[in-house]
Amino acid sequence: MDEGFEIEAQALAQILDELDYFQILKVSQNASPDEIKAAYYRESRAYHPDRFFQLPDCELKTTVGRIYKRINEASLCLRDGARRLKYLTDVSGPDRARRLRFVEASEQELKKDKEQEIGTTPQGRKFFMAGMQDLAALRFAAAERNFKMAITYEPANPNYKAKRDEAAKLVKSDFVVR
Amino acid sequence: MADSEIAIGIDLGTSYSCVSILEKGKPTVIPNEWGERTHASVVSFLDDGTVLVGNSAKRNIITNADNTVYSAKRLIGRFYFSDEVKKAQAVMPYKIVEGENNSVRIQIRENIYSLPEISALVLKEMKSIVENYLGHEVKKAVVTVPAYFNDNQRQATKDAGRIAGLDVMRILNEPTAAALAYGFGKDIAQRIAVYDLGGGTFDVSVLEIGKDVFEVLSTAGDTYLGGDDFDDRIMTWLAEDFLKKNGIDLRLNKYCLQMLKEASERAKIDVGRDSVARISVEGICQDPAGKVMDLTATLTEVEFNRMVMDLVQRTFKVCDEALQGARMTANELDAVILVGGPTRLPIVRTSVKHYFGRDVMAGIDPDEVVAAGASIQATSLLDSKGEHYLLDVTPLTLRVGTVGGYTDKVIDKNTPIPIERSKSYTTNRDGQERVKIKVYQGESNKAAECELLGEFEFSGFRIAYRGEVRIEVTFEIDTNGIVNVTAADVETGQKTSCTIRLSSGLTDDMIKAAQEKNASTQLARGEAA
Numbered sequence: 211m212d213e214g215f216e217i218e219a220q221a222l223a224q225i226l227d228e229l230d231y232f233q234i235l236k237v238s239q240n241a242s243p244d245e246i247k248a249a250y251y252r253e254s255r256a257y258h259p260d261r262f263f264q265l266p267d268c269e270l271k272t273t274v275g276r277i278y279k280r281i282n283e284a285s286l287c288l289r290d291g292a293r294r295l296k297y298l299t300d301v302s303g304p305d306r307a308r309r310l311r312f313v314e315a316s317e318q319e320l321k322k323d324k325e326q327e328i329g330t331t332p333q334g335r336k337f338f339m340a341g342m343q344d345l346a347a348l349r350f351a352a353a354e355r356n357f358k359m360a361i362t363y364e365p366a367n368p369n370y371k372a373k374r375d376e377a378a379k380l381v382k383s384d385f386v387v388r
Numbered sequence: 389m390a391d392s393e394i395a396i397g398i399d400l401g402t403s404y405s406c407v408s409i410l411e412k413g414k415p416t417v418i419p420n421e422w423g424e425r426t427h428a429s430v431v432s433f434l435d436d437g438t439v440l441v442g443n444s445a446k447r448n449i450i451t452n453a454d455n456t457v458y459s460a461k462r463l464i465g466r467f468y469f470s471d472e473v474k475k476a477q478a479v480m481p482y483k484i485v486e487g488e489n490n491s492v493r494i495q496i497r498e499n500i501y502s503l504p505e506i507s508a509l510v511l512k513e514m515k516s517i518v519e520n521y522l523g524h525e526v527k528k529a530v531v532t533v534p535a536y537f538n539d540n541q542r543q544a545t546k547d548a549g550r551i552a553g554l555d556v557m558r559i560l561n562e563p564t565a566a567a568l569a570y571g572f573g574k575d576i577a578q579r580i581a582v583y584d585l586g587g588g589t590f591d592v593s594v595l596e597i598g599k600d601v602f603e604v605l606s607t608a609g610d611t612y613l614g615g616d617d618f619d620d621r622i623m624t625w626l627a628e629d630f631l632k633k634n635g636i637d638l639r640l641n642k643y644c645l646q647m648l649k650e651a652s653e654r655a656k657i658d659v660g661r662d663s664v665a666r667i668s669v670e671g672i673c674q675d676p677a678g679k680v681m682d683l684t685a686t687l688t689e690v691e692f693n694r695m696v697m698d699l700v701q702r703t704f705k706v707c708d709e710a711l712q713g714a715r716m717t718a719n720e721l722d723a724v725i726l727v728g729g730p731t732r733l734p735i736v737r738t739s740v741k742h743y744f745g746r747d748v749m750a751g752i753d754p755d756e757v758v759a760a761g762a763s764i765q766a767t768s769l770l771d772s773k774g775e776h777y778l779l780d781v782t783p784l785t786l787r788v789g790t791v792g793g794y795t796d797k798v799i800d801k802n803t804p805i806p807i808e809r810s811k812s813y814t815t816n817r818d819g820q821e822r823v824k825i826k827v828y829q830g831e832s833n834k835a836a837e838c839e840l841l842g843e844f845e846f847s848g849f850r851i852a853y854r855g856e857v858r859i860e861v862t863f864e865i866d867t868n869g870i871v872n873v874t875a876a877d878v879e880t881g882q883k884t885s886c887t888i889r890l891s892s893g894l895t896d897d898m899i900k901a902a903q904e905k906n907a908s909t910q911l912a913r914g915e916a917a
């Protein structure tokens with residue numbers, strides 16, 4: 211194995227966790243599907259573990275293995291239209307550093323999101339649901355009271371706070387039903 | 389050095405096995421001393437302590453039924469409680485018993501063998517065929533498995549290789565091997581489907597072949613469907629007919645059953661070649677009065693096709709799945725390759741032609757192409773020149789058990805391998821010392837409908853209040869399609885110490901003992917069939 215490659219691989223491995231999938235496949239964010247495929251084949255040619263099969267177990271072999279797994283991960287995400295779109299939004303946002311590795315929301319996580327919305331404590335949920343009903347029936351003051359009660363059970367629930375603020379605003383706005 | 393650096397390719401089949409090496413850049417199937425190019429995957433334990441493997445051993449299924457093991461591949465890597473094992477116990481003349489951790493064992497006289505030990509004897513025969521041919525020892529090999537094999541089955545096959553004294557460089561998927569043999573040295577750019585109907589399993593893979601790249605786009609399969617099922621249909625037909633005429637059910641006696649099975653397999657081959665099969669088994673049983681009875685019947689192609697049509701149709705459901713996985717339609721393919729003995733049957737060929745809307749690729753030997761591909765890959769791993777690249781996928785979704793008997797996806801099927809994915813877990817009790825994770829493979833979110841790979845237990849992380857310790861568990865699928873699980877404490881980065889694997893697999897000590905047993909076993913030489 212030539213020395214240049216080894217240096218390059220080690221350098222790449224160093225910054226692997228800071229790169230997004232486009233950077234790993236060395237393509238631009240608006241690359242066409244064909245360009246992404248070609249890039250995947252090109253990187254496979256360079257880093258496929260079979261090329262290093264006969265090396266004794268060593269740092270380079272481990273490094274190459276790590277890089278290649280990430281190349282596969284990148285290809286899996288970017289060669290799927292829907293995943294690529296979501297990923298692009300993820301890494302273009304403020305949360306980029308935490309979103310570099312694409313994770314599909316699992317069935318459990320979706321359930322958790324839902325729980326976050328309506329609450330995790332029985333009392334919190336009860337007041338929150340009552341508040342939502344008040345809101346729908348345009349009883350804004352009652353809604354605000356119920357949301358405040360819900361917050362006493364789950365002080366950290368952002369959704370409760372948002373709803374309380376919304377209700378408070380409506381109370382003040384002299385909202386008139388037509 | 390150069391001479392001993394030869395790596396062999398072994399197609400370890402349910403019914404037949406085949407071995408190949410690369411000679412002067414061309415894959416060459418190595419015949420045994422009688423010129424036989426494929427060898428029955430049958431292991432017969434003889435009275436003198438030697439073991440007979442191959443086509444000669446096949447005759448012993450009837451004459452030495454208790455001590456002759458066949459179709460071991462149907463049982464390898466399975467749990468004792470699985471349906472396949474129950475089914476096998478009903479029909480196999482050899483004794484299938486339960487080992488530790490729900491594993492399956494075979495009892496021959498007073499000896500107990502694991503399934504990898506049985507397969508290792510087939511591998512030993514394959515190895516010795518090449519050694520006879522070359523005149524020196526070979527150590528390295530690529531062994532193929534059905535693409536749809538799960539982790540337990542792959543692991544067990546790898547163990548079989550180790551027991552046979554082979555350095556198994558790669559567990560390669562059979563359809564991928566076939567595609568490699570097809571595209572090797574051709575410089576083509578095509579999208580192909582490999583339709584692989586073997587003795588006991590069915591696989592279909594969709595691949596894209598480029599100049600030096602073989603990329604598997606999707607794979608699907610059924611590990612409970614193969615040529616054996618075609619034989620079963622003929623068997624049922626023969627047995628029902630015999631029962632109606634003579635009032636004797638041949639299936640109740642394991643000896644008669646074997647004769648029936650053998651006759652059915654021959655009838656299948658005959659009807660495929662000659663459009664009609666004349667079945668005649670002399671002295672298949674005795675009637676209650678002690679009169680020896682013969683079985684005679686004539687099987688026409690029309691009749692046979694009617695019997696097996698639903699089996700053939702079942703393969704196309706799997707093909708639908710594979711095409712869907714590759715996001716392709718049948719008419720986007722450039723070629724269809726047939727692999728496996730049963731694909732010689734006209735009913736299979738015409739149905740495949742009809743389904744894909746194109747002629748199947750001619751000039752490919754369905755019995756030898758997998759071994760040929762395995763030898764190409766074996767040599768390529770040996771010299772590491774990297775003239776071509778195999779980009780393969782995992783056939784099954786990897787899952788972890790969650791509460792209430794459900795599972796959560798970790799790695800999707802058809803994900804390119806090698807790959808890894810991490811998941812974090814926290815402790816849910818104060819002072820918790822261990823975290824247990826159950827790992828499954830399958831397409832259902834219910835644990836009971838998936839295959840359990842093992843239970844992993846991690847310890848050696850910090851002891852703290854509940855929820856304070858976060859453990860990152862990394863699931864890796866390597867180039868063999870084998871799953872590895874490791875865990876680390878997120879905060880300290882400390883790798884947790886012991887990883888206990890609870891499955892029906894063999895421990896290192898068991899493998900070592902089996903290796904010695906295998907090495908000291910003498911292979912009997914039979915005679916030309």
